[in-house]
Structure formats: structure tokens, C-alpha cells
Amino acid sequence: MFTLLNRTSAKNIPKLVTKPSLSIPCCTLTTSPSEPLLPITQDAYLVNLILKSDSEALTREILHNPIVGWAPDLVNKVLKLLWNHGPKALQFFKLLDHHPNYAHSSSSFDHAIDIAGRLRDYKTLWTLVARMRSCRLGPNPKTFAIISERYVSAGKPDRAVKVFLSMHIHGCPQDLNSFNTILDVLCKSNRVEKAYNLFKVCKGRFKADSVSYNIIANGWCRIKRTPKALEVLEEMLKKGLNPSLATYNIMLKGYFRAGQIKEAWEFFLQMKKRKCEIDVVTYTTLVHGFGVVGEIKRAQKVFNEMVVEGVLPSVATYNALIQVLCKKDSVENAIVVFEDMVRKGYMPNSITYTVLIRGLCHAGEMERAVELMNRMKDDECEPNVQMYNIIIRYFCDAGEIEKGLNFFEKMGSENCLPNLDTYNILISAMFLRKKSDDLLVAGKLLIEMVDRGFLPRKFTFNRVLDGLLLTGNQDFAKEILSLQSRCGGLPRQIKL
DNA sequence: ATAGGGTTAG
Numbered sequence: 462m463f464t465l466l467n468r469t470s471a472k473n474i475p476k477l478v479t480k481p482s483l484s485i486p487c488c489t490l491t492t493s494p495s496e497p498l499l500p501i502t503q504d505a506y507l508v509n510l511i512l513k514s515d516s517e518a519l520t521r522e523i524l525h526n527p528i529v530g531w532a533p534d535l536v537n538k539v540l541k542l543l544w545n546h547g548p549k550a551l552q553f554f555k556l557l558d559h560h561p562n563y564a565h566s567s568s569s570f571d572h573a574i575d576i577a578g579r580l581r582d583y584k585t586l587w588t589l590v591a592r593m594r595s596c597r598l599g600p601n602p603k604t605f606a607i608i609s610e611r612y613v614s615a616g617k618p619d620r621a622v623k624v625f626l627s628m629h630i631h632g633c634p635q636d637l638n639s640f641n642t643i644l645d646v647l648c649k650s651n652r653v654e655k656a657y658n659l660f661k662v663c664k665g666r667f668k669a670d671s672v673s674y675n676i677i678a679n680g681w682c683r684i685k686r687t688p689k690a691l692e693v694l695e696e697m698l699k700k701g702l703n704p705s706l707a708t709y710n711i712m713l714k715g716y717f718r719a720g721q722i723k724e725a726w727e728f729f730l731q732m733k734k735r736k737c738e739i740d741v742v743t744y745t746t747l748v749h750g751f752g753v754v755g756e757i758k759r760a761q762k763v764f765n766e767m768v769v770e771g772v773l774p775s776v777a778t779y780n781a782l783i784q785v786l787c788k789k790d791s792v793e794n795a796i797v798v799f800e801d802m803v804r805k806g807y808m809p810n811s812i813t814y815t816v817l818i819r820g821l822c823h824a825g826e827m828e829r830a831v832e833l834m835n836r837m838k839d840d841e842c843e844p845n846v847q848m849y850n851i852i853i854r855y856f857c858d859a860g861e862i863e864k865g866l867n868f869f870e871k872m873g874s875e876n877c878l879p880n881l882d883t884y885n886i887l888i889s890a891m892f893l894r895k896k897s898d899d900l901l902v903a904g905k906l907l908i909e910m911v912d913r914g915f916l917p918r919k920f921t922f923n924r925v926l927d928g929l930l931l932t933g934n935q936d937f938a939k940e941i942l943s944l945q946s947r948c949g950g951l952p953r954q955i956k957l
Numbered sequence: 958a959t960a961g962g963g964t965t966a967g
Contacts, residue, residue, distance in 0.1 A: 672959050705960085710960095740961095746962055747962095851965095
């Protein structure tokens with residue numbers, strides 16, 4: 462297992478970390494007198510407008526409102542905010558495509574294609590690709606990366622491979638980069654066998670490089686098949702391609718994933734012994750790896766020792782430690798680490814908050830979880846769908862259905878659109894109290910989710926239908942039944 | 958959006 466380590470690793474190139482600017486251009490438009498007169502960002506204003514307008518009003522606002530100066534950046538922001546409202550997003554995109562003075566940019570096309578793919582609306586997807594081409598804006602390698610990913614996550618990896626092999630027909634020739642991308646897309650969805658087959662067939666044609674090999678090795682590691690990963694890397698060495706620190710970190714993580722804790726530690730010791738440049742990723746892998754198997758003391762020991770070795774922890778390292786403390790130790794100790802990181806000047810990110818909020822909820826500390834959620838806004842961090850889903854789920858589980866519903870309403874007013882999970886969580890909760898009014902709410906939620914492009918499972922439909930029939934809501938049940946038959950032909954929507 | 962570390966609860 463250590464032959465890999467006999468080679469010198471490539472120089473580790475420091476990564477330039479740039480922080481994206483968080484300032485958002487403000488719009489002086491005010492919505493209506495009943496709403497707060499605070500300056501509202503233009504993208505948020507438009508999203509609200511799009512969500513509440515019928516198609517006639519929308520045409521008027523999008524095409525003929527002279528106050529809105531359309532620009533690619535603004536369009537992309539709107540599309541992003543409408544991420545969990547696919548049909549409306551596509552309606553908006555198509556409408557704006559007919560604007561007299563505005564033409565879509567290539568990145569907006571990519572966004573729209575992504576959304577169509579998520580809705581599994583492949584007809585629209587390929588229409589957009591054709592339209593993009595006729596505007597001479599692509600499609601580009603990124604477009605195909607998006608399309609492949611959508612096919613793979615819809616359970617159609619063969620279609621993804623086919624799309625890759627026919628890229629050139631759409632005016633975008635394949636190269637090593639796009640080859641590596643499709644391999645990675647397949648591996649990240651655990652279709653490693655498929656990736657490996659494609660790799661074997663095409664590695665000569667595209668001159669597979671060490672990145673290709675790393676992607677495949679990581680794929681085998683993801684599905685806990687470390688021997689296959691080692692085999693692939695041996696082949697890489699035979700080809701004269703050098704492993705890099707990324708290669709070693711992939712294997713290290715692979716051992717942890719496969720539960721080979723002893724091997725992981727041995728591998729790390731060998732890395733050290735053979736003068737590999739060990740970096741923050743290596744240490745984060747160790748902290749997380751030891752933590753998830755409950756070896757908290759060792760995780761903390763590694764965390765403390767890395768500084769001695771001259772490697773500073775990153776936010777990700779802190780997140781790893783905080784997470785494992787929440788899971789295997791106590792949320793109180795996790796908070797201690799969180800406060801320590803803040804004191805040292807680290808800026809917690811949304812993962813830090815998600816992990817801590819879940820930890821607090823799990824410990825039954827709902828008030829503190831909510832408090833933290835309010836406090837994170839001071840750190841230029843907005844609560845996201847996942848956090849709302851956690852809070853809503855735990856409140857519902859604790860029997861506080863009203864509080865769950867309150868948070869659901871709150872997210873609507875904060876430009877955080879519910880996703881499939883949100884609806885499933887809430888609909889399930891509507892059966893807990895055995896109240897007939899709750900079932901009416903469940904029915905309304907079901908209608909709303911379909912409207913937003915999410916397809917409920919058959920189980921969900923049946924449950925709501927049964928509930929409505931049992932509580933004497935025959936008319937509403939009929940409405941739901943016709944909704945279900947209208948959904949029959951629709952493809953199933955998956956979560957993010 | 959070409960590779961390695963940190964959310965995802967049966």
C-alpha cells in the first residue's frame with residue numbers, strides 16, 4: 462500500500478482564496494404601501510413579482526417595465542432565487558427571451574438548462590440548447606457538465622454518457638477536460654463502474670492524465686473499494702504519472718470511508734515519514750475520520766497537533782470538529798469550539814451553522830437553535846432551506862406543529878423557497894395531531910408543491926386522500942384526485 | 958464545472 466508514497470509529490474500550489482463580494486445592488490422601488498419601506502434588493506423584488514403575477518401581468522412587467530434595467534447578473538440572481546420554483550423560473554426566462562432590447566447571456570442559458578434538467582423537462586432542455594446555439598452563445602463544456610449531471614441524478618447515467626459522446630454534434634468538441642468532468646459526474650453519483658468502463662474505453666483517445674486517475678480512484682474510495690483505488694493508482698504510476706498530495710488525501714479519506722482506521726493512520730504516518738507536504742486537507746480528513754468513529758480524543762489530538770506542525774486549521778477543519786463533537790460528544794463542547802473559532806477571527810459559514818443548529822435541535826435545545834439562527838444573520842449568513850427544514854422537522858417532531866408552520870411561513874418571506882423535503886416534512890406533520898383542519902392544510906401543501914414543480918410520491922397522495930375521505934372532505938379529496946391524475950404523466954421531481 | 962477536507966436526519 463505504500464508504493465504510492467515512494468514517488469515525490471508534486472509541489473503543492475497554494476490556492477488563492479477570494480471572498481465573493483456580498484454587497485447586493487439595491488433597488489429604490491417600493492412594492493406596496495403595506496410592505497416595509499426598507500430598500501429591497503431588485504432581485505428580491507422581481508422574484509416576488511414573478512411569484513405573484515399571472516402570465517399577463519408578468520408579460521407586462523418583464524417586457525415593458527422601463528424601470529428594470531435587465532442585465533445578465535440580475536437575470537442570474539433571479540433564476541437562482543427561483544431555484545425551488547422551476548416552472549416559474551422557466552416561464553420568466555422564456556418571456557425575457559422575447560424582450561425587444563435584451564438578449565440572454567450564455568450563463569443565463571446554463572441556469573435555465575439546469576432548472577429544466579432538474580424538472581426533468583428534457584424537451585425544454587434541448588430546446589434551450591438549440592436556442593443557445595442559434596444565438597451563438599454555446600453550448601459550451603459547462604453546459605454539457607450540467608446536462609450530464611442532471612441525467613445522472615435522474616437515474617439515467619447511460620444518457621449522460623451518450624450526451625458526452627455526442628457533444629461535438631452540438632458544436633462543442635470533447636477534450637480531456639470534458640472527459641474528466643463526465644468521469645467525475647459519474648463518480649460523484651456513485652456510478653463508479655460506469656465511469657470506470659468509460660475511462661477504460663476512452664483513456665487513450667483523450668490522453669488521460671493524473672487528474673483522470675485521481676477521479677477514478679476517488680470514485681472507488683467513495684464506494685469503499687480501496688483495493689480497486691490502489692489498483693488504478695498503480696496503473697497511473699506505471700504510466701509515469703506522478704501522484705500529488707490530492708492523490709494521497711484521496712486514499713487517506715478512502716481508508717476512513719471503508720472503516721480501515723488503522724490503515725488510515727499507518728498511511729498518514731508513511732506520508733509524514735516520506736516527507737509528503739501534509740496540508741490542512743490531510744488534517745481535516747483525520748479529524749473528521751477519527752470523529753465519526755467516535756474517537757473524539759484522537760480527533761482533538763490531531764486538531765491540536767496540526768498547529769504545532771505549522772498547519773493552521775481552516776473553517777472546514779473547525780466544521781469537522783464541531784460536527785463530530787455534536788454527534789459523538791456533546792453539543793456544549795461543540796459550542797466551546799465554535800466560540801473559540803470566532804474568538805480567533807474565523808468567520809463561521811452556513812455549514813458551521815447547519816451543523817450546530819442540528820446539534821442543538823437534537824439535544825432538545827430548540828430555543829437556542831432558533832436564537833443561533835437569528836444570530837447568524839449578523840455574520841452575513843442567511844438561513845437556507847436545509848436549516849429551515851431542520852428547525853421545522855424538530856418542532857413538528859416535538860409536537861409543536863404551529864411553530865413548524867410559522868417557520869414555513871417565515872421562509873417564504875425571506876427569499877428562501879421551500880424544497881421537496883420541506884413539503885414532505887410538513888405534510889407528514891399534518892397527520893400527527895389527528896385534526897381534520899390539519900388535513901386541509903396537507904391538501905393545500907400538496908397542491909402548492911405540484912404548482913412549484915415538485916412531484917409528490919404516490920404514498921403522499923394516498924395518505925392525504927385517505928385522510929380527507931375519513932374526515933368527510935369528499936370534495937377536496939376529489940380535487941386532489943384530479944390533481945394526481947394530472948401529475949400521472951409528469952416525471953418525478955427529485956430534491957436538490 | 959478538471960481532482961482531495963466540512964451539512965443530508967433510516
